[in-house]
Amino acid sequence: MSDELGFNKIAGAILATALAYMGIKELAHAAYHPHAPEVPAYGADLLAEAMKNTGKSDVAAEPLPFPQPSYVAAMDPAAGEKVFAKCKSCHSIEQGGANATGPNLYGILNNPIGAQDGFGYSAAFKATDLNWGYEELDAYLAKPRGYIKGTAMSFVGLKKEDQRAAVIAYLRSYGDENVPLPTPAVVEDAAEPAEAMPSDAIPSDASVVQEDPMESAAIEAPEAPQE
Ligand code: HEC
Structure with a gap:
């Protein structure tokens, strides 16, 4: 009886550890994106946006106003x-x-x-x-x-x-007419990308995880013990 209890405890501990490990793996996967999706879920666009805000003009995106x-x-x-x-x-x-x-x-x-x-x-x-x-x-x-x-x-x-x-x-400075200096152009959505990033990134990231059958098979394998 006590032996059996001990065994259950150990089995439980092992199971908990396994579950925790899988949970961590899943989490780590979601966070670090170990496999490269065919189409970057969020890369080029947001990068271009972010670079825009640095004021660098050599970004291969649309020219700044x-x-x-x-x-x-x-x-x-x-x-x-x-x-x-x-x-x-x-x-x-x-x-x-x-x-x-x-x-x-x-x-x-x-x-x-x-x-x-x-x-x-x-x-x-x-x-x-x-x-x-x-x-x-x-x-x-x-x-x-x-x-x-x-x-x-x-x-x-x-x-x-x-x-x-x-x-x-x-x-x-050489002319009769006092032509006013130009007004600096403002990049309209300058404040937005930082806010937009999480809400944009999460749905597309999640869909990539679900769409990859190999990946979910790998995660689920240890969950189906044969005996
Ligand atoms: C090698 C000679 C040459 C140099 C150097 C030169 N230009 Fe010119 N520029 C011309 C000629 C010739 C024209 C007329 C163009 C035409 O008729 O196609 C012209 C036209 C212009 C015009 C238009 C004028 C109009 O009446 O519409 C501007 C503005 C101008 N140049 C500015 C400059 C500035 C500023 C520089 C220096 C950074 C410069 N140019 C250097 C020869 C030169």
């Missing part, structure tokens, strides 16, 4: 004057300055393309209809021939965003 706060912060005309050294060989900027290889740039901001009297613009410029707003200038200066195919401006472009921001601020 223009201009980012860092861009507006880089709009320093003094720094832009230095960048303009690259433009000086072709452009004057003072009011009434002469056209050279390129047109005089006084008052260019918010003015129509190709409007400088007496300058012989390219056919590409003549065929393009736009006003030089901040975004247009930024795109043109980043890659002139990418933005306006066939432009006569043989300048490779300013790769660095802060240089473009600075030189545009410098252009802005």
